[in-house]
Amino acid sequence: MAGNSDPLTPRAKLAVTAGKAVAAASRAAGRGSGSVIGGRVALKLDPDLLARLAQNLDVVLVSATNGKTTTTRLIAEALRAAGPVVSNALGANMPAGITSALAGGSDAQYGVIEVDEKYLAGVARDTDPKCIALLNLSRDQLDRAAETRMLAENWREGLAGSKAVIVANCDDPLVVWAASSSPNVVWVAAGQMWKDDAWSCPACGGVMQRPGDDWFCGECGFRRPTPSWALSGDHVLDPHGSAWPIHLQLPGRANKANAASSAAVAAVFGVPPQVALERMYQVQAVAGRYDVVQFQGRDLRLLLAKNPAGWLETFSLIDPPPTPVILSVNARSADGTDTSWLWDVDYTRLTGHPICVIGDRKLDLAVRLEVANQQFQVCDNLDQAVELCPPGRIEVIANYTAFQDLRRRVGN
Numbered sequence: 001m002a003g004n005s006d007p008l009t010p011r012a013k014l015a016v017t018a019g020k021a022v023a024a025a026s027r028a029a030g031r032g033s034g035s036v037i038g039g040r041v042a043l044k045l046d047p048d049l050l051a052r053l054a055q056n057l058d059v060v061l062v063s064a065t066n067g068k069t070t071t072t073r074l075i076a077e078a079l080r081a082a083g084p085v086v087s088n089a090l091g092a093n094m095p096a097g098i099t100s101a102l103a104g105g106s107d108a109q110y111g112v113i114e115v116d117e118k119y120l121a122g123v124a125r126d127t128d129p130k131c132i133a134l135l136n137l138s139r140d141q142l143d144r145a146a147e148t149r150m151l152a153e154n155w156r157e158g159l160a161g162s163k164a165v166i167v168a169n170c171d172d173p174l175v176v177w178a179a180s181s182s183p184n185v186v187w188v189a190a191g192q193m194w195k196d197d198a199w200s201c202p203a204c205g206g207v208m209q210r211p212g213d214d215w216f217c218g219e220c221g222f223r224r225p226t227p228s229w230a231l232s233g234d235h236v237l238d239p240h241g242s243a244w245p246i247h248l249q250l251p252g253r254a255n256k257a258n259a260a261s262s263a264a265v266a267a268v269f270g271v272p273p274q275v276a277l278e279r280m281y282q283v284q285a286v287a288g289r290y291d292v293v294q295f296q297g298r299d300l301r302l303l304l305a306k307n308p309a310g311w312l313e314t315f316s317l318i319d320p321p322p323t324p325v326i327l328s329v330n331a332r333s334a335d336g337t338d339t340s341w342l343w344d345v346d347y348t349r350l351t352g353h354p355i356c357v358i359g360d361r362k363l364d365l366a367v368r369l370e371v372a373n374q375q376f377q378v379c380d381n382l383d384q385a386v387e388l389c390p391p392g393r394i395e396v397i398a399n400y401t402a403f404q405d406l407r408r409r410v411g412n
Helices: 010-028 035-045 049-054 068-079 095-103 117-127 148-159 173-179 253-268 273-280 308-315 340-344 362-371 382-388 400-410
Strands: 058-063 085-087 110-114 131-134 165-169 185-189 229-232 235-237 243-245 292-295 298-304 325-328 355-358 376-378 394-398
Touching (some): 010 035, 035 049, 049 095, 068 085, 068 253, 085 095, 110 117, 131 253, 148 173, 325 382, 325 400, 340 362, 382 400, 394 400
Parallel strands (some): 058 110, 085 110
Antiparallel strands (some): 235 243
């Protein structure tokens, strides 16, 4: 661990105290956790506060379009086997939220930090991470996030020559391109279900060849690196070829992939795969995702899906037809206001499920489902949708702010 026992200057201590006071006031006023506004105030008072808070921590950064909140939580659980951890577990993943989280972990040894894709390079500069996990890059918030190739370029430039161990998904060509500028990369075969953002070579623009699980560019020779860790069914294969069973309470292939990446990160800090994977079993839900809640005498499972890659993975883990499905889509600033991504989602996978549609942009979704020849009902709110659903458990899939609305309504 770097630095002295108390890295905080008087100014930094004042900034932390002021940030916590503002956050507490925000919570008392019922305006959420207060972590973002608290962090903003703290950074105004001391612009170097994030770097100061990080200097006594072994830091892990986690960035991706999909899976970063869950993977951050899994890594944090694994590293608790080695010492106290501070983490932005609620998903406030821009500099203000990250600063707020670290300010609350004065006795921690490890900082496990989820970072928004656009801010990764800057946060890496400030926190001097020991490890950075890169999971995937796909289209998301089309009005806010630059095209995925530009994000990959931003990562590639920002991480060039980084001292951190980069744990990267070798099945995503954009992630491989981004990580390849770093001298120390651990490749994980975590899989890639959604491939529609990686048909052209990020290195030269040529057409990507994708035989089986492999990929390469026929024009410049850019290709999938050989992984040292791999997800294989219900096991993680480590660099020695040993297979370790994955036991998760979280559902679906995507979470097994997150566990594989998390085990590789834990190993960087000396936590063996068996210990890391056993600890990950503790995670039941992540910020409400995957929770099963009681509402109006029914069991609702809450699932977050905010872009085409996420919807594809989510469809693969819902119960089979005729389990009813409620879909909710908003397009507020935190979601991205452009809903054209709905046309990239294959809604024919819902054939046979009774579907109810709610949310601010329910009519956009209704048009998309109509074109996909799905049977559905448009409802005013969650209560009405639940009443219209046939008996049994209900799968509820929502994008970001729609998910928060649902959690408030069901008291989660």
